[in-house]
Structures are given as C-alpha cells and as structure tokens.
Amino acid sequence: MADYSYGTVISSRIRLARNINGYPFPAKLKSDRQAKEIIRSVSSAINRVDEFVLKYMDGISDDEASILVENRLISPALLDNPTHSAVLINESGDVSIMINEEDHLREQCIRSGMSIRKAYAEMSAKDSLIARSLPFAYDEQLGYLTACPTNLGTGLRASVMLFLPALSLGGLMPDVVKSARRLGLTVRGAYGEGSVAEGYTYQVSNEVTLGVTEETVLKLVEQVVSKVVEIEASERERLKRGEEGLAIKDKCLRAYGTLTNCALMSHGEFDKLCADLKLAACLGYIKISDISAVDELMIKMKPSNLNVLAGRSLSAKERDEYRASYASNRIKSLCQKR
Amino acid sequence: MADYSYGTVISSRIRLARNINGYPFPAKLKSDRQAKEIIRSVSSAINRVDEFVLKYMDGISDDEASILVENRLISPALLDNPTHSAVLINESGDVSIMINEEDHLREQCIRSGMSIRKAYAEMSAKDSLIARSLPFAYDEQLGYLTACPTNLGTGLRASVMLFLPALSLGGLMPDVVKSARRLGLTVRGAYGEGSVAEGYTYQVSNEVTLGVTEETVLKLVEQVVSKVVEIEASERERLKRGEEGLAIKDKCLRAYGTLTNCALMSHGEFDKLCADLKLAACLGYIKISDISAVDELMIKMKPSNLNVLAGRSLSAKERDEYRASYASNRIKSLCQKR
Numbered sequence: 245m246a247d248y249s250y251g252t253v254i255s256s257r258i259r260l261a262r263n264i265n266g267y268p269f270p271a272k273l274k275s276d277r278q279a280k281e282i283i284r285s286v287s288s289a290i291n292r293v294d295e296f297v298l299k300y301m302d303g304i305s306d307d308e309a310s311i312l313v314e315n316r317l318i319s320p321a322l323l324d325n326p327t328h329s330a331v332l333i334n335e336s337g338d339v340s341i342m343i344n345e346e347d348h349l350r351e352q353c354i355r356s357g358m359s360i361r362k363a364y365a366e367m368s369a370k371d372s373l374i375a376r377s378l379p380f381a382y383d384e385q386l387g388y389l390t391a392c393p394t395n396l397g398t399g400l401r402a403s404v405m406l407f408l409p410a411l412s413l414g415g416l417m418p419d420v421v422k423s424a425r426r427l428g429l430t431v432r433g434a435y436g437e438g439s440v441a442e443g444y445t446y447q448v449s450n451e452v453t454l455g456v457t458e459e460t461v462l463k464l465v466e467q468v469v470s471k472v473v474e475i476e477a478s479e480r481e482r483l484k485r486g487e488e489g490l491a492i493k494d495k496c497l498r499a500y501g502t503l504t505n506c507a508l509m510s511h512g513e514f515d516k517l518c519a520d521l522k523l524a525a526c527l528g529y530i531k532i533s534d535i536s537a538v539d540e541l542m543i544k545m546k547p548s549n550l551n552v553l554a555g556r557s558l559s560a561k562e563r564d565e566y567r568a569s570y571a572s573n574r575i576k577s578l579c580q581k582r
Numbered sequence: 583m584a585d586y587s588y589g590t591v592i593s594s595r596i597r598l599a600r601n602i603n604g605y606p607f608p609a610k611l612k613s614d615r616q617a618k619e620i621i622r623s624v625s626s627a628i629n630r631v632d633e634f635v636l637k638y639m640d641g642i643s644d645d646e647a648s649i650l651v652e653n654r655l656i657s658p659a660l661l662d663n664p665t666h667s668a669v670l671i672n673e674s675g676d677v678s679i680m681i682n683e684e685d686h687l688r689e690q691c692i693r694s695g696m697s698i699r700k701a702y703a704e705m706s707a708k709d710s711l712i713a714r715s716l717p718f719a720y721d722e723q724l725g726y727l728t729a730c731p732t733n734l735g736t737g738l739r740a741s742v743m744l745f746l747p748a749l750s751l752g753g754l755m756p757d758v759v760k761s762a763r764r765l766g767l768t769v770r771g772a773y774g775e776g777s778v779a780e781g782y783t784y785q786v787s788n789e790v791t792l793g794v795t796e797e798t799v800l801k802l803v804e805q806v807v808s809k810v811v812e813i814e815a816s817e818r819e820r821l822k823r824g825e826e827g828l829a830i831k832d833k834c835l836r837a838y839g840t841l842t843n844c845a846l847m848s849h850g851e852f853d854k855l856c857a858d859l860k861l862a863a864c865l866g867y868i869k870i871s872d873i874s875a876v877d878e879l880m881i882k883m884k885p886s887n888l889n890v891l892a893g894r895s896l897s898a899k900e901r902d903e904y905r906a907s908y909a910s911n912r913i914k915s916l917c918q919k920r
Contacts, residue, residue, distance in 0.1 A: 490903060494845035505839025507832035565828060 248477035251526050251535040253469065254405040254445065255356050258363040260371055261390045261399035262349040265379040269391040270328060270344040279328035283343050289377040290332055290341060290370070297333050301326035307557065310548035316354065318342055339370065346391045347399075349374075356536050358469065360402050360462055368458075386454070396454050402465045403449030405434055406472060409523040410479035412444040413492070420472060428452045429468050443519035448472065484527050496524035503575050508561075509568040511547060518542050521575070531580040541574055586815035589864050589873040591807065592743040592783065593694050596701040598709055599728045599737035600687040603717040607729040608666060608682040617666035621681050627715040628670055628679060628708070635671050639664035645895065648886035654692065659683055677708065684729045685737075687712075694874050696807065698740045698800055706796075724792070734792050740803045741787030743772055744810060747861040748817035750782040751830070758810060766790045767806050781857035786810065822865050834862035841913050846899075847906040849885060856880050859913070869918040879912055 273279050287298045312318040317340040322329050332341040342350040353367040381389040387397040411417050424431045434445040450461045499520030524530040545567050551557050554566050611617050625636045650656040655678040660667050670679040680688040691705040719727040725735040749755050762769045772783040788799045837858030862868040883905050889895050892904050
C-alpha cells in the first residue's frame with residue numbers, strides 16, 4: 245500500500261528570543277558602538293562553546309546577504325540596520341544566531357523532518373552555555389523578556405514546515421487553520437506572513453509563549469502536526485481515487501516532463517513545478533529516492549544560490565538557462581518514473 | 583553539419599478531375615438512379631484495372647466516414663449528398679477516387695516525401711486505363727471539362743505539403759505566399775482554406791490548369807518547392823543561432839517533455855506539441871529516427887482513428903486518456919534525446 249504521509253513533514257525549526265541585561269532592545273540602541281559591543285559579547289560567549297562563524301551585516305556583499313536569506317539563516321529584517329547587526333552560524337549550517345534583529349539574540353535551529361525535540365535539545369544546550377557568560381534579561385514571574393510581547397515568557401517558537409497538497413487542492417486549509425487556531429497554533433503559507441501558500445507548503449507554529457512551559461508547547465505542536473499529517477494522508481488517497489484524479493495525475497506528470505525537458509526555467513515556475521513533482525511522488529506516480537533532496541534543490545535554485553553555484557553573477561536570462569540545465573539533470577537522477 | 587532541410591517535405595499529392603460524357607455534372611444530377619449508374623460505371627472501369635474497394639457514402643457509419651476524412655481519402659464535401667456519392671480506394675490506401683463530389687471523378691494519389699512525379703505517373707496510368715472504358719468529357723481546345731472553371735484543361739492539381747516552422751516563426755510566410763502567387767502557385771495553411779497554418783504546415787499547389795501542359799505544372803511545383811525548402815533551411819539555421827534560439831529550444835524540449843509525460847491529451851494540444859516536437863528534430867535537439875512516423879501518428883491520434891485503435895467508441899475524456907497513453911509510448915520509442 246502507498247504511504248500517503250510520504251514527504252508531508254519537510255523540516256522543524258526552533259527559535260529562542262533572548263535579550264541581554266543592561267542594554268536597550270535593538271530598536272532603541274543609541275549607537276553603532278553599543279550594537280557592536282553586543283555583537284562582540286555574544287560572539288565571544290558562543291565561541292567558547294562551539295565553532296561559529298561571525299558575519300557582520302555591514303561586512304558582506306549583497307549576494308552573500310541574499311544567500312543567507314534564501315537559506316533561511318537570517319531574516320530579511322536583519323538587513324534593515326546593517327551597522328547594528330550580525331549573525332553567527334555553526335559549521336553544519338543548522339544553527340544560526342541573529343544579533344540585534346528584533347531582540348539581541350534570535351537563536352535558531354532547523355532540522356529536516358519531524359525533529360522539533362532534537363532541534364530544541366540542541367538549541368537549548370547552546371542557549372544554556374551562552375547564558376553562563378551573558379546575563380539574559382529574565383523575570384521570575386514573566387520569564388524571558390523580549391522586545392515584542394508576543395515572544396515574552398519562553399521566547400520559544402517551535403514550527404514545522406508541512407507539504408499539504410491534498411488539503412490545499414481539496415480546499416480544506418481554511419478548516420485546518422481554524423482548528424489549529426483554537427488550540428493556540430498558527431498555520432500559514434510558508435512563504436511570507438498570511439500569504440496564500442505557494443507550493444502547497446505551510447508552517448505550523450505555536451502562538452502562545454507566556455504562562456506555558458516549553459514542554460507543553462513542543463507536545464502541542466507535535467500532536468497537531470501528527471493529526472494534520474494523518475488528515476493529509478487520507479485526503480491524498482481521496483484525491484487520487486476521486487473524479488479529478490486523472491487531471492491531477494496529468495498535471496504531476498507534466499511537471500516532471502517539463503522539469504526534465506527545458507532550456508529556460510524561471511525561479512517562480514521552478515518552485516511551482518517542484519511542488520507538483522513532489523505531489524507526483526506523494527501519489528506514487530513518480531519514485532523519488534529522497535524527497536528532501538528536492539527541497540534542497542529548491543533552495544539551491546534560488547537566484548543568489550545559483551550565482552554561487554555558477555561561480556559568478558549571472559544575468560536573469562543566464563540564470564534561467566543555468567537553472568534549467570542544472571535542475572533537469574539533478575531531477576532526472578533523483579526520480580524514477582513508475 | 584546539421585541537415586536543415588530535414589522533415590520539410592511531408593507528402594505529395596496529385597489530383598485529377600474528370601467527368602463522363604452524357605451525364606450532367608454531379609450538382610445537376612436528376613436522381614439517385616443516375617448517380618448510382620455513374621458509380622457503377624466508374625467502379626467497373628477501375629476494377630478491370632486494379633483491386634479497389636468501393637464504399638457508398640450512404641452505406642457507411644459516421645465513424646467510418648470520419649476516418650476517411652481524417653485519413654484524407656475523401657473530402658468532407660463528398661458527404662454532403664451521400665445517396666449520390668462513393669469512393670474507390672486501392673489496397674495500399676494511397677490512391678482514392680471520389681465519385682460524384684464536385685466532378686464525376688476526383689482521382690487522387692498521395693505519397694510521402696517529394697514524389698509528385700511518381701504520384702503523377704501512378705495516377706496518370708490508372709486514369710488512362712479508366713479512360714479506355716469510360717468516355718471522359720474532353721474538348722480538343724480546352725482539355726478536360728470540369729464543373730468548376732478553375733479545374734478546366736488538365737484537371738490537375740499537384741500539391742506538396744511542407745513543414746515550415748522557421749519561415750512561420752520568422753514571420754516570412756506572407757512573402758513566400760506573395761512570391762509563389764506571382765508564379766501561379768497557391769501557398770496556404772494545410773488545414774482548411776485560407777486558414778492560418780496550424781502546426782507550421784502549408785500546402786503548395788498550382789493554380790493554373792488551363793493552357794498549360796501537365797509537365798509544365800509538375801516542373802513549376804518542383805522548382806518552387808525546392809526553393810522554399812532551401813530558404814526554410816537557411817532560416818532554421820538563423821533561428822537556432824539567433825536571439826530567440828534558446829526560447830525556441832526551450833519550447834521544443836518542453837513539447838517533448840509534455841508529450842512523453844502526461845495522462846490526458848486533447849487532439850488540438852497534441853497536434854501543436856507534435857509540431858514543436860518535429861521542430862526539435864529539425865533543429866537537432868531531439869533525434870527522431872523517422873519523422874514521417876510522427877505525421878502518421880498525428881493521423882492515428884485523430885478522434886475517429888482513435889476509436890478504431892481502441893476498438894470501441896470512446897467518450898471525449900477517454901479519448902484524451904487513450905491518446906496520452908498511446909502517444910507518449912510511441913513518441914518515446916521514436917525519439918532519442920541528444
């Protein structure tokens with residue numbers, strides 16, 4: 245029997261918001277000098293812990309900055325005030341600590357698959373070590389103090405990225421969003437706040453940070469995700485056997501056909517076709533040995549990543565040509581038609 | 583070096599219009615009896631010559647009639663007055679004689695490639711044999727008498743079907759049409775009078791039938807076709823190397839990708855994609871062992887032909903599914919990506 249939960253959970257992300265005692269929140273920092281002082285303190289605290297690379301936002305090229313955003317290692321907001329901000333990134337690239345974004349520290353760990361526990365364990369261990377040499381702003385009653393009240397308390401945001409083609413195509417996402425909200429969770433399109441989900445991809449995350457333990461939050465997110473995965477699975481089966489099944493199959497197969505036979509491919513079209521390619525794998529029309537490799541390829545094919553791959557700054561047309569050639573070869577090697 | 587004239591000449595067609603002395607032209611026939619008398623005379627004249635099958639238009643099903651039209655063995659006009667009309671078809675299916683269309687006899691021979699001489703030789707030999715037992719309406723001064731003055735004289739229409747993607751895409755067809763007209767030839771979209779050419783396919787044929795010899799007509803058509811093939815070849819090279827070359831390559835490759843990866847395919851889309859597939863072969867992006875097999879497949883995939891292939895009358899959706907499955911397998915076996 246087909247495994248209809250295949251490829252549903254893309255990745256898990258833990259984010260902790262922290263601030264340092266004795267400094268105003270980043271938006272209120274008086275000078276570059278003060279901002280740089282914070283950057284140095286955080287950097288030396290973490291580098292007692294692990295091998296992290298420090299990148300000042302006013303010390304990198306536009307292309308480097310874009311790549312950090314494309315790879316989700318920094319938020320675009322970190323670039324708003326580049327003389328104040330920096331990021332620390334570990335060797336394997338799964339942990340990054342933004343300095344002077346909305347809070348002094350935004351610690352983040354991303355792991356593929358359903359791994360919020362592992363990600364939390366890793367991030368929390370690093371956080372404790374940093375806390376040994378940096379006095380975090382903490383209130384016995386409230387918990388960690390943050391620039392925005394929505395992060396107050398645990399400072400924890402646990403989120404899981406989900407691929408939900410059947411719920412999307414079946415028009416059931418509004419119900420999922422509503423049910424999740426009742427439980428204190430937010431479900432939104434993965435690309436941009438409140439946006440309609442491109443590529444059938446959604447992010448489930450906790451809303452509440454105040455008056456709850458980290459354990460409660462992680463458990464809730466796990467439970468809801470597991471339920472959503474289950475509903476998605478049964479909807480996939482329905483979609484495949486339903487009246488529109490053949491049209492869906494046609495759309496999926498064509499996506500594979502176009503991805504593996506083209507000479508020009510824009511970034512927007514590529515993402516759309518990859519979503520349909522993944523759907524083809526979910527419904528069993530195409531075999532993909534490792535579906536997370538498609539997600540990795542989607543990041544690699546973003547404009548700035550592509551420049552790095554090509555070894556130079558490409559024009560828009562050159563990029564579309566390079567993407568078509570690189571991606572079609574890669575997808576051919578990843579896929580096997582059934 | 584690439585052969586840029588590859589696949590340009592699709593097929594050649596010879597048509598002779600003849601009428602029998604002592605009968606009014608078909609439009610003026612008084613009765614079914616008179617019409618059937620003509621059918622029997624022609625049939626017995628030809629069956630002294632060769633093994634032809636006679637089909638009365640009032641004795642075949644709608645599907646059979648559609649297939650004859652799809653396979654270009656009869657014109658749609660032959661079906662306008664089915665109690666008056668019939669067709670004789672030889673075993674190999676390259677010669678057909680319509681009875682009581684616009685003229686009493688419309689003798690036609692179609693051959694693949696540049697073969698108007700061979701087709702004329704074959705048709706002319708049969709015509710002479712028929713003439714031994716049937717008195718054709720002939721005037722020493724004018725030549726063969728026909729219902730419409732545009733066929734008077736030789737009654738000969740020699741036409742060649744050409745695949746002209748580069749001239750079409752380059753916007754040069756209006757010039758070709760104009761030049762050909764000056765020489766007494768008509769160039770028009772292959773599907774329907776005066777239509778814009780679908781699938782980059784055009785028909786070149788002589789306009790003049792009066793006051794010229796058959797030899798003059800054949801020579802003129804041959805010369806003009808050979809010139810058009812030459813211009814098309816140089817335009818293909820220009821198209822490939824030009825600014826739009828990559829976009830054209832992209833379009834061609836995608837056509838191949840879609841044709842070989844789909845679950846539903848309408849007849850209209852299939853024809854369009856096949857034209858781009860053939861273009862891919864002409865420009866050397868895909869290797870097709872036998873390009874005429876694609877033309878044959880295009881006929882096979884027409885609605886009524888498809889019913890025959892499937893062995894039953896399919897619904898529109900079933901046809902699209904059957905076409906997708908049959909054609910994608912066939913095209914995969916015909917093509918080799920370079």
